[in-house]
Amino acid sequence: MNSDSSSDSMPLSRSIHTNTLSTRSEVDLKIIENRLRTYSxxxxxxxxPEQLAQAGFYYLNIADQVKCxxxxxxxxxxxxxxxxxxxxxxxxxxxxxxxxxxxxxEEIGIQSVRTPKSPEFSTLESRTRSFNTWNSTIQDxxxxxQAGFFYLGTGDEVRCFYCDGGLRNWLQNDDPWFEHxxxxxxxxxxxLVKGSNYIKRVIQRSTENGGNQSGNQSMPATPTITVDDAMNAQAALDALAMGLNAGRVRxxxxxxxxxxxxxxxxxxxxVSAVLDGQIEDEGFDSSEADDQRVTNQVTQLLLSAVSSVGLNSDETERATSSSSIISPAVPEMSVMTEVGEEPRQPSDERRLKNVExxxxxxxEVGVVFLPCGHLLSCVMCAPAMVxxxxxxxxxxxxVRTFLS
Incomplete structure (x- = not known):
């Protein structure tokens, strides 16, 4: 959109910036109640007016122009x-x-939605397809x-679909998430995917190690086996049999x-290494575990989100056509049949469907959309949703969400 230097009218543009003070007291108008009074x-x-005043605006009494x-x-x-x-x-x-x-x-875990720099690569599938001509064996x-990069088609240069940050000259010991x-x-x-605690730890490790790649001070040893062979080892097969996420194990x-x-x-x-990594990624930092204020605020935001998990088609239709708050569903509730019969549990297939x-x-679902509060997308699919x-x-x- 274009900008205009005139504050008297706005026929061609939506926004202007001026340092000229109006006749109103700018100091007084920094109080939200005073801003609200200008919208008569x-x-x-x-x-x-409440939305506009909350965003810092007061009404100029000219068409629909408001000023911060x-x-x-x-x-x-x-x-x-x-x-x-x-x-x-x-x-x-x-x-x-x-x-x-x-x-x-950001303090309570809410991420404002901004348009990705390369929206055509917002999905994991589209980014993966961009690597069809990738010839390097240094990086998977x-x-x-998964770390948000798509291939530019030259050398080993990649670029983030969201922030437009580009990286190249990858080393074998580079962790894509760490470098990003x-x-x-x-x-x-x-x-969204890694969280503020992970970001803080990466910055701290980078500072402590003088900016060395991936926080490692020494070059890695040459692997004796490939990652595919390692995933077929008994330890990996046992970990997968326990139900651990295959991506985390890999x-x-x-x-x-x-x-x-x-x-x-x-x-x-x-198994211990996988669980330790999950705890780090999900941000369960003991130094922040006692921040009850933040916990309570996020809990209130997510109360309506769990209701979107496990709704049948009739409930979904009612949810989308009603403005009332839906009570959270209880996914593990037993269902009684005839008197004297054993209660039956929801099938494993239905439970899996509820969280996928x-x-x-x-x-697994992992992102709550605001303001509707629906929880139905994983972290990789969420950025593509408008x-x-x-x-x-x-x-x-x-809001990044973790299911227990």
């Missing part, structure tokens, strides 16, 4: 489905109130794709081979 003649119905009390930015020509805070962030990203609200959301293209996080710690894809085995050149000697050691991603039908697949509401935020 607000002409639009699809955007409420903090950065003096002016926006007008509002359209249906516009969100005041998102529009504020789009045109005036350095505004103090925008940054403040972003930090508050499937791991690069080290060089581009503010990437929304990294923040990543841990790959890391072990890169560091030592050898497979785990026993099942117990492998409704987009790829393969991975609207919720269930209720079709526009997605304004995402």
């Amino acid at each position: 003649n607000w002409p639009l119905e699809f955007i409420t 009390a903090f950065c003096n930015g002016i926006i007008g020509q509002w359209e249906v489905n516009d969100q005041p805070l998102q529009e504020h962030r789009k045109f005036f990203p350095d505004c103090p109130i925008v940054r403040q609200q972003e930090l508050q959301q 293209p499937s791991l690069l794709a 996080t080290r060089w581009f710690p503010k990437c929304p894809h990294v923040m 990543a841990v085995v790959q890391r072990r081979l890169n560091l030592t050149g050898r497979m785990f000697n026993d099942t117990e050691t492998l 991603c409704k987009i790829c039908m393969a991975e 609207t919720c697949p269930l209720c079709r509401q526009y997605i304004r935020g995402r």
Whole structure:
């Protein structure tokens, strides 16, 4: 959209930035109650004064133009489905109130939705296809794709679909997630999949090791077997038989081979390494476990999300046509039949269906969409979603979620 230097009218543009103060007291208008009082003649119905005031705007009494009390930015020509805070962030990203609200959301685990730099590679499948001409044996293209990278077709250069960060000259001991996080710690894809605790640990390790690749101070040993052979070893087969995630097991085995050149000697050691890695990735940091305030806030946001798991078609129709809050479903509830009969449990197939991603039908759900609160996408499919697949509401935020 174009910008205009005139504040009297706005025929061609939606936003302008001015340092000229109005006759109103800018100090007083930094109080939300005072901003709300300016909307007595607000002409639009699809955007409420409360939304605009919350985003820092007060009404200029000119058409539908509003002005920020903090950065003096002016926006007008509002359209249906516009969100005041998102529009504020789009045109005036350095505004103090925008940054403040972003930090508050990040603090409780809410990630604002921003358009990926390369939306055509938003899905894992599309990124994986980009590696069809990948000739390097140094890095596994499937791991690069999971970390958000797609192949540019030249050498070993890859680029993140979300933050547009590019990397090349890969080494054998490079961990794609670690390198992505080290060089581009503010990437929304990294923040969604790995979380803030992982990002903090990567930055700390990089600082401690003077920026060495993947935090390793020495070059890795040459693997004695391939990762495919290692996955057929008894320790790996036992771990998979226990129900551990195959992707996590493979990543841990790959890391072990890169560091030592050898497979785990026993099942117990492998299982412990997988579980330790899962705890780290999911951010169960003991130093932050007592932050009850954050826990309570996130819990309130997710209360309605669990209701989207396990709904039948009738319940889904009622959920999407009603604005009332749905009570959380209890997936493990026993069902009584006749008097004296044993209660029967839901089938394993139904339980698995309740927690699988409704987009790829393969991975476990792990992202709650806001504001609708539906939990039906895995972390790899979520970035490609603009609207919720269930209720079709526009997605304004995402929360990483872990099922127990």
